[in-house]
Amino acid sequence: MDFTPFWISIKLAGITTLVLFLLGVPLAYWLAFNPRRYKVLLEAVVALPLVIPPTVLGFYLLVALSPENGLGALLDRYFDLRLVFTFEGLVFASVFYSLPFMVQPLQSGFRSVPETLVEAAYSLGKNTWTTLIHVILPNMTGSLLTAGILTFAHTIGEFGVVLMIGGNIPGVTQVISISIYDEVEAMNYGLANHYSLILLVFSFLILCLVYLFNYRQRKAISLL
Amino acid sequence: MIKLNVIKKLTGANGPFELNVETVVRKGELLTLYGPSGAGKTSIHRMLAGLLRPDGGLIEVNGQTWYSSNDRINLKTRFRSIGMVFQEYSLFPNMSVRGNLAFALPKGEKEEWIDEMLEMVGLSSLRHEKPTYLSGGQKQRVALARALVRKPQLLLLDEPLSALDTTMRNKLQDDIFALHKRLNLTTVLISHDYHEVKTMSDRVLVIEEGRLIKEGIPEDIF
Numbered sequence: 001m002d003f004t005p006f007w008i009s010i011k012l013a014g015i016t017t018l019v020l021f022l023l024g025v026p027l028a029y030w031l032a033f034n035p036r037r038y039k040v041l042l043e044a045v046v047a048l049p050l051v052i053p054p055t056v057l058g059f060y061l062l063v064a065l066s067p068e069n070g071l072g073a074l075l076d077r078y079f080d081l082r083l084v085f086t087f088e089g090l091v092f093a094s095v096f097y098s099l100p101f102m103v104q105p106l107q108s109g110f111r112s113v114p115e116t117l118v119e120a121a122y123s124l125g126k127n128t129w130t131t132l133i134h135v136i137l138p139n140m141t142g143s144l145l146t147a148g149i150l151t152f153a154h155t156i157g158e159f160g161v162v163l164m165i166g167g168n169i170p171g172v173t174q175v176i177s178i179s180i181y182d183e184v185e186a187m188n189y190g191l192a193n194h195y196s197l198i199l200l201v202f203s204f205l206i207l208c209l210v211y212l213f214n215y216r217q218r219k220a221i222s223l224l
Numbered sequence: 225m226i227k228l229n230v231i232k233k234l235t236g237a238n239g240p241f242e243l244n245v246e247t248v249v250r251k252g253e254l255l256t257l258y259g260p261s262g263a264g265k266t267s268i269h270r271m272l273a274g275l276l277r278p279d280g281g282l283i284e285v286n287g288q289t290w291y292s293s294n295d296r297i298n299l300k301t302r303f304r305s306i307g308m309v310f311q312e313y314s315l316f317p318n319m320s321v322r323g324n325l326a327f328a329l330p331k332g333e334k335e336e337w338i339d340e341m342l343e344m345v346g347l348s349s350l351r352h353e354k355p356t357y358l359s360g361g362q363k364q365r366v367a368l369a370r371a372l373v374r375k376p377q378l379l380l381l382d383e384p385l386s387a388l389d390t391t392m393r394n395k396l397q398d399d400i401f402a403l404h405k406r407l408n409l410t411t412v413l414i415s416h417d418y419h420e421v422k423t424m425s426d427r428v429l430v431i432e433e434g435r436l437i438k439e440g441i442p443e444d445i446f
Contacts, residue, residue: 116314122301123308138318
């Protein structure tokens with residue numbers, strides 16, 4: 001059994017999760033605490049990957065990132081960077097595709113921190129940054145873990161977007177879900193079953209972890 | 225000395241009303257805001273703390289303007305020298321008792337002050353505990369000590385004892401009063417409790433529907 005597709009999937013999920021942490025925390029913070037009405041537009045954009053078929057997202061990203069068009073041409077000309085059919089392109093697409101899985105749990109995490117804790121920190125002379133780092137984030141660890149785990153797991157399970165942007169290049173863009181499809185196409189049901197079983201058990205364990213963290217956090221809050 | 229003169233439109237149980245209060249709090253005074261729920265007492269606190277913007281008026285603390293509608297000044301909460309104690313404690317659950325106080329310690333201040341504060345409120349032995357495992361009375365002592373670590377010019381106490389049983393309430397009343405005197409604090413207390421107001425206050429403002437309807441020493445009010 002070739003484990004390269006697993007390795008590519010894990011690398012892709014790990015990098016995507018890291019990038020989304022850096023983007024998702026400020027974005028979710030802004031969405032959670034901004035009272036302006038126009039934020040609903042951004043909320044809708046963030047949630048889009050939940051409802052549109054991954055091939056639609058993949059198609060538009062493919063068009064946008066193609067070296068002949070807009071963004072793709074810009075990246076090609078000025079940074080010598082091609083995102084179509086490359087691993088970097090998979091990361092770029094995955095960041096869009098998994099955005100709601102990072103932002104939404106963080107947003108509800110930010111909202112779950114009692115306002116008086118934040119006000120207490122301000123009353124002690126602390127600025128927004130110090131309050132975020134020392135008070136808000138440490139008191140929503142359950143949401144941080146949920147967001148991280150869901151993003152990672154969701155990226156592992158990607159198919160449509162990855163296929164559109166990355167194609168199916170073994171050792172480069174062939175992730176585990178595409179390998180399974182390949183094996184089924186080639187009538188190698190045994191290998192497809194092994195790959196699938198590993199993914200199934202992995203996904204089940206991930207979900208158990210999420211629910212365990214949430215259970216523990218609810219218990220900790222009820223003790224306060 | 226604190227000059228307070230604030231106007232703010234608020235909504236209460238009987239509909240909208242205007243909060244309009246003017247008073248001067250002397251340095252070292254313990255002033256109590258007394259009145260029914262929804263009268264605007266907490267809003268006054270929040271305006272003093274910079275957590276609620278008045279519609280107009282002036283807040284001046286020891287010569288420094290914290291809010292002035294005329295001069296368009298509204299100092300952010302973190303720049304106001306205040307200590308706040310909330311009814312629901314609001315301790316940081318991720319920090320130990322000592323950690324809560326250390327977080328409040330301004331840069332450059334000596335760490336010994338934290339231990340001194342813990343000693344003052346009788347919590348030295350619990351310094352490494354997380355707030356979750358403390359009783360209500362102990363939590364409120366931590367909150368009080370944390371608020372005082374900054375040596376604030378103004379201490380704001382919002383019904384700090386209302387969640388405690390009578391014995392603990394009486395004990396903490398004495399402690400708050402002793403600390404207020406010892407540290408020469410200027411304190412604005414919100415309370416519904418007649419005995420608490422009578423025992424602790426230098427002066428009482430009775431507020432109803434945003435209006436100051438009576439003012440004086442506790443003996444004159446009750």
